[in-house]
Structures are given as C-alpha cells and as structure tokens.
Amino acid sequence: MPPHPEPDLTELQRNLGHEFSDPSLLRRALAHRSWCAEVGGEESNERLEFLGDAVLGWVIAELAFRQHTDLAEGKLTDLRKSVVNASALAEVAVEIGIGPCLLLGKGESAAGGRSKPSILSDAFEAVLGAVYLDGGAEAAATMVERLFAQRMASAALRLDRLDYKTVLQELTARRFDTAPVYVISDSGPDHEKRFFATVIVAGQTVGKGEGRSKKLAEQAAAEQAWLELSQPVAH
Structure with a gap:
C-alpha cells in the first residue's frame, strides 16, 4: 500500500451535488497541512478555506435576509452564528463524508484527525471555496442552500422560542x-x-x-x- 493513498472522491462529489470540472481543486481542498509537510510540493487547503469562509458568510447572510423577513438585525446575526461555527460546520462535513476523504499526515491521522471538528470545519470551508472556483457563485450558493436551509429554519424556531x-x-x-x-x-x-x-x-x-x-x-x-x-x- 502506498504511504499516502489517494481517496476516491466520487461519492463526495455526489453528496456535494457538484461534479468538478477540475478535480484537482477538490483534492487541494482536502489537503491538510500535515499531509503537505510529509509529501512536499503540495499546497494545503488553507487558502481555499479563506475563500470558502467568505463565500459561506455571504450566502448564509443572504439566505437569512431573504427567508426570515421577520427577524431584526440582531436576530439575523444570532441565526448566522448558530449555523456558521466550527461545531455546526463539522456536523455538515461528517454528513457529506469529508472525513474519510481528507489527506492527512500519518501522525494527524493516527491522532483521530478525521473526526476533529476544527479540521472538518476548515475542510468544509475549503471545499466550498473549491466549488466556488470550479462552478461559480451559483454553484456555491446552491450547495450552501441545500445543506443549510433546513438547519437555518430549525435555528430560527429555536431563537423565537427562546426570545x-x-x-x-x-x-x-x-x-x-x-x-x-x-x-x-x-x-x-x-x-x-x-x-x-x-x-x-x-x-x-x-x-x-x-x-x-x-x-x-x-x-x-x-x-x-x-x-x-x-x-x-x-x-
């Protein structure tokens, strides 16, 4: 077995609802810095994570604004925070199967990195950044809406009940x-x-x-x- 086997990304793309024209973008989105340090010559997913974080914030803000017209600005902020945080993003990452596809260094993998919320949430944002680059704003927004609309609706109900x-x-x-x-x-x-x-x-x-x-x-x-x-x- 090779020291760093390549994951099959077919099912992940199916779960994302986006088939990549440039699969190397998705591969890079899954490349943790621990893996890059071991193999050398590979770019980690950190730049894509930066981009995905911005895209996610924009799409969630627009969804909240359009779908929850009864919420004031403060509650819109609370709603966004309830679905855009490391714990919530890690849950989504688990649901769509990011963990098994991560490219991790041997030490990080042995330490349970595939289930660490911080690694999973960062990887989700990187994957979203990759979708944005590969398919454009519409593809990224469609993916976020499909994965987060129900979560936002449930979170909005909780906000109402608590306030x-x-x-x-x-x-x-x-x-x-x-x-x-x-x-x-x-x-x-x-x-x-x-x-x-x-x-x-x-x-x-x-x-x-x-x-x-x-x-x-x-x-x-x-x-x-x-x-x-x-x-x-x-x-």
Whole structure:
C-alpha cells in the first residue's frame, strides 16, 4: 500500500451535488497541512478555506435576509452564528463524508484527525471555496442552500422560542408605549423549587408561566402574553 493513498472522491462529489470540472481543486481542498509537510510540493487547503469562509458568510447572510423577513438585525446575526461555527460546520462535513476523504499526515491521522471538528470545519470551508472556483457563485450558493436551509429554519424556531421576552417588549412598546412588568414567586424546597411568573402590561395581567428557574418562568409567561396580545383586535 502506498504511504499516502489517494481517496476516491466520487461519492463526495455526489453528496456535494457538484461534479468538478477540475478535480484537482477538490483534492487541494482536502489537503491538510500535515499531509503537505510529509509529501512536499503540495499546497494545503488553507487558502481555499479563506475563500470558502467568505463565500459561506455571504450566502448564509443572504439566505437569512431573504427567508426570515421577520427577524431584526440582531436576530439575523444570532441565526448566522448558530449555523456558521466550527461545531455546526463539522456536523455538515461528517454528513457529506469529508472525513474519510481528507489527506492527512500519518501522525494527524493516527491522532483521530478525521473526526476533529476544527479540521472538518476548515475542510468544509475549503471545499466550498473549491466549488466556488470550479462552478461559480451559483454553484456555491446552491450547495450552501441545500445543506443549510433546513438547519437555518430549525435555528430560527429555536431563537423565537427562546426570545419571547424580547418580542413581547417590542410588541408592548409599539402598541401600548410601555414595557411589560414581571412579578415572580416561588414554592418548594431549594432542590425542587418552582418559579411562577406573572406578566403585567398597562396594569393588566396578560400572561402567566412557571419553570425551574426565574428565566424559564418569565419566558413561559412572556410567550402566553405575546400569543394573547398578538391576536387581531376585534372590531
């Protein structure tokens, strides 16, 4: 067996949804610096990683802007961060099979480099950079949208669930020119304490909630209040 066997990239290209006109770009995107140091005369994937990082940021920002028109700038930023981070990118890399195709030095391979989140996430960005160079902006955007649209939708739902206090405050400021007031109580022993929250807007109780912490109780109360106040006003 040769010291550095070449991987078969057919399945990876299928998973990417892009067949390379110049397969050497994909090969370079998978070349870790540890492998390049051992074989000599090969360029690592670091420059492609730089390019792919920029492409990913642009495509995700545009997707977030187009698909989530209800989110304010701060939430768009949170949404982007939730899907563009080393852990999330490593998950995508595993799903499309980048790990087995990596060109790693013997030491890095023996140390489990094919499953290291940092190596996988960097390689994913490099592969995206290679797709961009090989197929252009449309090919890169299509690949990102296919791999990330559902993740972004799920992340947006989580953001909404976790932030009812903010959306309630925005709603009450807009409709009543006031902020919600939270009244907290608790019961039970310290190790099993339950918290209860009542949210009051313009002197009226509009929501109640409970939870294992003050924060959870307030969020539950804010959710109930937001659902109540966001209903159309009957005429």
